[in-house]
Amino acid sequence: MSKTLAxxxxxxxxxxxxxxxxxxxxxxxxxxxxxQEIPGWDCCGNTAAHSINRLLSTALPVxxxxxxxQDMKLDAVAVPCAACYSRFKTGAHEVGEDAGTAADVRAxxxxxxxxxxTVQNLVDVYHDAVGLDELAARVTRPxxxxxxxxxxxxxxxxxxxxxxxxxxxxxxxxxxxxxxxGCEPIDWNYKTDCCGASLALTEQGIVDDLVARxxxxxxxxxxxxxxxxxxxxxxxxxxxxxxILRKNSSWQTIPVIFLSQLVGRAVGVSDKELGxxxxxxxxxAVMS
Amino acid sequence: xxxxxYDSFVRxxxxxxxxxxxxxxxxxxxxxxxxxxxxPKMMLKGxxxxxxxxxxxxxMKRMVRTSESITSAKMKRQAAAPAAAADATxxxxxxxxxxxxxxxxx
Numbered sequence: 115m116s117k118t119l120a121x122x123x124x125x126x127x128x129x130x131x132x133x134x135x136x137x138x139x140x141x142x143x144x145x146x147x148x149x150q151e152i153p154g155w156d157c158c159g160n161t162a163a164h165s166i167n168r169l170l171s172t173a174l175p176v177x178x179x180x181x182x183x184q185d186m187k188l189d190a191v192a193v194p195c196a197a198c199y200s201r202f203k204t205g206a207h208e209v210g211e212d213a214g215t216a217a218d219v220r221a222x223x224x225x226x227x228x229x230x231x232t233v234q235n236l237v238d239v240y241h242d243a244v245g246l247d248e249l250a251a252r253v254t255r256p257x258x259x260x261x262x263x264x265x266x267x268x269x270x271x272x273x274x275x276x277x278x279x280x281x282x283x284x285x286x287x288x289x290x291x292x293x294x295x296g297c298e299p300i301d302w303n304y305k306t307d308c309c310g311a312s313l314a315l316t317e318q319g320i321v322d323d324l325v326a327r328x329x330x331x332x333x334x335x336x337x338x339x340x341x342x343x344x345x346x347x348x349x350x351x352x353x354x355x356x357x358i359l360r361k362n363s364s365w366q367t368i369p370v371i372f373l374s375q376l377v378g379r380a381v382g383v384s385d386k387e388l389g390x391x392x393x394x395x396x397x398x399a400v401m402s
Numbered sequence: 403x404x405x406x407x408y409d410s411f412v413r414x415x416x417x418x419x420x421x422x423x424x425x426x427x428x429x430x431x432x433x434x435x436x437x438x439x440x441x442p443k444m445m446l447k448g449x450x451x452x453x454x455x456x457x458x459x460x461x462m463k464r465m466v467r468t469s470e471s472i473t474s475a476k477m478k479r480q481a482a483a484p485a486a487a488a489d490a491t492x493x494x495x496x497x498x499x500x501x502x503x504x505x506x507x508x
Contacts, residue, residue, distance in 0.1 A: 125417040130449045154458035156465075157411035162404045170469040177465065222468045315403055315426070318436050353440050392447050 117243060119234070120182040120191040121149035124198035124345075125157055131195075131345035133389025134372050138194050138236065140387045141378035145244050145252055149192060152181055158201040161312060172215060173222035175205035180227040190243065194236040194374065196344035197311075200269040200276075202233045207276045235270055236343040236373055240294075241287045249294045254382040256296030260400060262376070263300050263337035264288040265328065267347045268308045282306070288373060292341055295380035302335040304328040309350040318357065325354045329368050339369040339400050341376055348372060352394050369397040376401075412466050415457020420450065 119142075127135035142149050155178055157163075163171035179202065182191045193199040209216040210229055220226050234242065240249055266288060271279035279285060283306055289299035307328055310321030329351060332340050342348045352370040359365040375388045379401055385391075390398050406425050411417045423441070427434050444450050 125411070125419070128416070128455055129419040129451050130444065132449070132451060154415075154461070156415045156457035156462050157417050159411070160407070160417070162407035162411070165404050166408045167466070167469055167473065169473050170466060173465055173469055177461070218469075218472050221472060222465050224464075312403070315436075316433075318439070353444065356443065357439055392449055394443055394447065 117146070118148040118150060118188060119239070119243060120186050120188045120231075121151045122155055122158075122178055122191055122193045122198060122202070123151065124193070124195040125160075126195055126197075126345035130349055131372075133392045134194065134345050134348070134374060137372055137374040137378045137383070137388045138192075140383040141374050141381060142192075142239070144378065144381040144383055145240075145249065147239070147243065150186060150188065152178055152186070152191070155181075158198040160197055160201065164201075169215075169218055169222060171201065172205045172208050173219045175202040176209055176219050176227045177223045178202070179206060179231045179233075180223055180225055183228060183230045184225070189230060190232040190234055192234050192236075192239050192243070194239070194343065196235060196267055196269040197346060199233065199235040203276045206231075206233060237266075237270065237288045237291060240291045240373070240377055246290055246294045249291065249377070249381075253295050253380045255380055257376070257380060258296065260297045261300050261336050261338045262292045262297045263302050263332035263335065263340045264292060264305065264373075265309075265332075265340050265342050265347060265351070265370075266306050267342070267344050268306065268311070270343060271306060288341060288343065291373065292376060295377055297341075297376065300332075300335050300337050302331055302337065304331045309347045311346055311350070314346075314350050314354070318354070321350055322354050322358050322361070325351055326358050326362075326365075329355070333366065333368055337368065339371050339397065341371055341373045343373045355395050367395045369393065369395050369400050371397050371401070411457075412462060413459075414454055415459045415462045416454070418454045420452050421454075 123135050139149060156174060159171040159174040163174060182188050193202050209219050209227060266285050271277050271282040271285045274282040292299050308324060309328060310324045314321045340351060348370055355367050375390065378388045390401060403426060406422055407417055410422050423437055427437065
């Protein structure tokens, strides 16, 4: 299999979540995917642009989509960060739905975007671009039934009219992916609940409560680890556990692993390349 | 925080987390406590990258300028619209409704 995807890493993957970037690139390479990073990519605007300059928040992702479509001549872009993915899908949706917005965005971007690019999140890349059969066939180090709680968070599937997710409240595609690499996905209740996102910068107490609720349910349902596909969710679910432990000495930590690290390990990528030592809660014990 | 985030990517083309934290601490000195609970651990793990790879800053600045000017023009038009509508309906209303009102009053 040889397929080329444009690649938009986003700011977090070049910052606090370098291991997400490294493991995604390495797993893609091992799966026969070629990733072409969008040259000179700019920020997708995230929540800040959406709150301060709405037109810019639509134009920024559309500008990247226009580059993929017209400069790179590719028909799909991988956007592993869930927040960036949401902005890309929203941008494409808004220019496709409203002629007035499309005209304004065209003026800001300086050229039209013709809708010729499929936006794929991390789960889509493994589930659809690679395919479950191909993924299973490439596994060289299968997990022996490691129990995984697949955490989708708020943005991978919602809002459904934008993401077109099949089952936005109880999605299963990530579960299919972890099953293909030898893990056992568990049924649990907090798949799409919010981790508190950027409130971790200003309201840590609220985030600690949300994170504790999510992880307690994962543990109660039998998970050995939680799989995530969002850098902010990973930082919150992994990083806040030390603070939760400080408040509650009986807290049992649980590893929070990027889906790309699980897939990468299963298809033979080295632990060092996957950045497994960068987690605050140790993941190596459950990964080996 | 949103404004700091916005200013960061407008300045560099991409959001620079280290700058964001530094500016937040300067603006809200009390926030240093919350950063200290996690920041050093992340730094030791090599999760905080002090360097920045800039995006296309020229394109970013052009898009910000254009979007602000389009938005500002729209807001001016919207603000002017009720006044224009009032101007348009005022005399018309007195003309059209005048006899009826007069009739009603009489």
